[in-house]
Structures are given as structure tokens and as C-alpha cells.
Amino acid sequence: MDTKKTRKYTQKTIEIDSTISSGEHGEATKAKANASVETGEEAPISVGTLRAEIRAGLKPYEDSLDSIKNQLACMHKGISSDISVLREEAKADIKATRDELMGKVEQLFTMQAEAASTQKEMEKSLSDTTDRLTTLEKSYMSLKADYKKLQEKCTDLEDTSRRQNIRIVGVAEGAESNNITGFAAKFLAEVLGADNFDSPIVIDRAHRSLISKPRSGERPRPIIVRLHYFTEKEKILKLSRNKGNLHFEGSPVYIFPDISPEVGRMRATFNQLKQKLRSANIQYNLYYPAKLVITANGSRYTFTDAQAAEKFILSNKLITSEDETE
Structure with missing residues (x-):
């Protein structure tokens, strides 16, 4: 039967009063169907017939559906079993990893505590060392000043013995x-x-x-x-x-x-300058222990450092470039 006609007949059948399906009008319905056949018209298909046909058509699919359901149930059971096994394995791995990490963390805590303790000891030692160094620096400065005084005194005593x-x-x-x-x-x-x-x-x-x-x-x-x-x-x-x-x-x-060697070294720093002064005919005197007195322009200038004396001479042009060349 053509699909379009089937739909048409189905629609007509659905439009019939709902009482058609009751037992009272069953015979009337059959009579009308037979009349339609005799007259050459296509008789409408009832809902029950359509349902039966649909059920018959769906019968093979229902069997396949049951088979698919059984297969899915088996697969579900297998997957559930696999998931359970994987869950247990994951739990075991997580527990092992957690235990290992906890051990490492405990080691880190122990190492951190030891490092903190060592750091505190080092800070205390550093503080003590700093205090001692400060004390030593003060003592060194005091000893340096005393040493300078004693050195000057020893030099003076030695030069006095040589006077x-x-x-x-x-x-x-x-x-x-x-x-x-x-x-x-x-x-x-x-x-x-x-x-x-x-x-x-x-x-x-x-x-x-x-x-x-x-x-x-x-x-x-x-x-x-x-x-x-x-x-x-x-x-x-x-x-x-x-x-x-x-x-x-x-x-x-x-x-x-x-004179003593110390005073001799101090006086030796003026040797080159004294030679320049003699070349320039500038009057000078070297007094004990090493004090250079220059007389120029009617004034006397005293120096204890050779570089300062030379800088003064050059800045005041007491010595010309020709004198330095000579």
C-alpha cells in the first residue's frame, strides 16, 4: 500500500468518532469496509490494525534491542569492574605517593629546623664576632696611637744619643x-x-x-x-x-x-726638591727631624711633606721649566 494513501486513510480513521473502536459498532465498521471494497473504494484502516502492523514491524527491532541491552549490560558490568579495579589501584598509588611525600616533607621539616638552628647559632657567633671586632678596632686605634708616640720617642732618643x-x-x-x-x-x-x-x-x-x-x-x-x-x-x-x-x-x-735611619728616610724625600732649589738659587734650610723651610719673596714657608712643598713651589712659579730641566 502506498505510504501517502496509508497516511490519508489513517487520518480519516482517526477522525471517526471514538466509538468506532467499541464492540457495539464493530459490525457496522466491517460492513462499511466491505461496502467500500465492493464499490471499489479503499477502505480506511483502523487504529488497532495500524498498531498491530507497527508492532509486527517493530518485532525484529525489539529483539535486536534486547540483544543490545544485554550487550550494554555486560559492557557496563565489565566497565564497572574495571573502574573498581582502577579505583583501588589509584587509591593504592595515591596512598603510596602520599606516604612517600609525607616522608619527604618530614625530612624537609627536619632539615629546615636544623638550618634554622644553625642560622641562629651563626647569627649569635656573627654578633659576638662583630662585638669582638669592634673592640679589636678600638684597641688597634689606641695601640696605633701609642705605637706612633713610642716610635717618635724612640727615634728622638736615638737621635739624641747621636747628637x-x-x-x-x-x-x-x-x-x-x-x-x-x-x-x-x-x-x-x-x-x-x-x-x-x-x-x-x-x-x-x-x-x-x-x-x-x-x-x-x-x-x-x-x-x-x-x-x-x-x-x-x-x-x-x-x-x-x-x-x-x-x-x-x-x-x-x-x-x-x-742621624737615625728613620729620620734619614724622612729627609731623603726632600733630596730632589733640594737639588731643584739649589739650581734655582732659592734659600732653604732642613731642620730636625725633617722640616724644610723655604725663604722666598721675603717670607719663610715651612713644609713637612715633599709633595706639598713641590706643589707650592710650582704654583708660585719659584722654579721655572728651565730650572727643572737643568
Whole structure:
């Protein structure tokens, strides 16, 4: 039967009064159907017939549906079983991981506690060390000041013990023979002039500088002479400055006051500057222990530092570039 006609007949059948389905009108319905067949018209299909046909058509699908339901039930049961197994395995893994992490966390807490304790000990030690260092710095500054005072005092005492000494430089080795004290007296009288002394020069002792004896061709050792009277020492140094260049047996000799090595190093810092001042004909004096006094333009300028003195000279143009070249 054509689908469109079936729908048409179905619609007509549904439009029939609901009483058609009752037992009272069953025969009337059949009669009308037969009449329709006899007349050649298509008889309408009842709802019950349609339902029966639909059920018959759906019968194979219902069987397949039952089979699918059974398969789905089996699959559901298997999946549920697998999920249960996976859940138990996951729980076991999570528990093992949790136990492992808890152990690691406990180790971390222990290490952190030890580190905190160590840090506190280090902070305390550092604080104690800082306090001790501060105390040591204060002690060092105090000791440094005391050391400087003691050094200056020792230097002064050493120079005081040398205040009656003179240093003779340039005398050849062996010129004194075996009597260096008598040689020193004779040397001073000969070089400075015997007529400059009212009485023989009194010398307590004399000796060569206490360094290794030089080899042939090397500079001879200085002679240290201790005079009995300080006034004679001052007189000898004055005569030496006034005479200028001194010679003994054809060689130049020099007479200096005997000073300590510390004062000698302090005075040596002015050596180059003194040479420049002499070249420029600028008057200067070097006083004990190492104080340079420059006389220029009618004024006296005192310096204890060679660099400051040179800076002053250059800034005031006391020395020209030609003087420095010379």
C-alpha cells in the first residue's frame, strides 16, 4: 500500500468518532469496509490494525534491542569492574605517593629546623664576632696611637744619643790604619783648618759604619765620629757648610750630622726638591727631624711633606721649566 494513501486513510480513521473502536459498532465498521471494497473504494484502516502492523514491524527491532541491552549490560558490568579495579589501584598509588611525600616533607621539616638552628647559632657567633671586632678596632686605634708616640720617642732618643756624632763620607778604606780615633782628629784639623780650633779636638770614639766591607771599586764605608763636646760638633758642621767642597788626599769628602735611619728616610724625600732649589738659587734650610723651610719673596714657608712643598713651589712659579730641566 502506498505510504501517502496509508497516511490519508489513517487520518480519516482517526477522525471517526471514538466509538468506532467499541464492540457495539464493530459490525457496522466491517460492513462499511466491505461496502467500500465492493464499490471499489479503499477502505480506511483502523487504529488497532495500524498498531498491530507497527508492532509486527517493530518485532525484529525489539529483539535486536534486547540483544543490545544485554550487550550494554555486560559492557557496563565489565566497565564497572574495571573502574573498581582502577579505583583501588589509584587509591593504592595515591596512598603510596602520599606516604612517600609525607616522608619527604618530614625530612624537609627536619632539615629546615636544623638550618634554622644553625642560622641562629651563626647569627649569635656573627654578633659576638662583630662585638669582638669592634673592640679589636678600638684597641688597634689606641695601640696605633701609642705605637706612633713610642716610635717618635724612640727615634728622638736615638737621635739624641747621636747628637754629638758626625758622619764622614768619602774617605778611602784603610786610610785610618789602626788608629781611627787619631785619624779622625787629624782629618778634621786638616780638612777644616787647624787654626779654626783653639785646642785639639776631643773625640770619644770613632768607627766605620757597621756594614760589610766593600770590594775594590765600591763606595767606602762612612766613618762615625763621636765628639766629646756638642759645641765642637756644631762648630765642625758650620765650618763644613762655610767651606763648601771639601777634599782629602785628592778625593771629595763630606761631613754630615749623624742621624737615625728613620729620620734619614724622612729627609731623603726632600733630596730632589733640594737639588731643584739649589739650581734655582732659592734659600732653604732642613731642620730636625725633617722640616724644610723655604725663604722666598721675603717670607719663610715651612713644609713637612715633599709633595706639598713641590706643589707650592710650582704654583708660585719659584722654579721655572728651565730650572727643572737643568
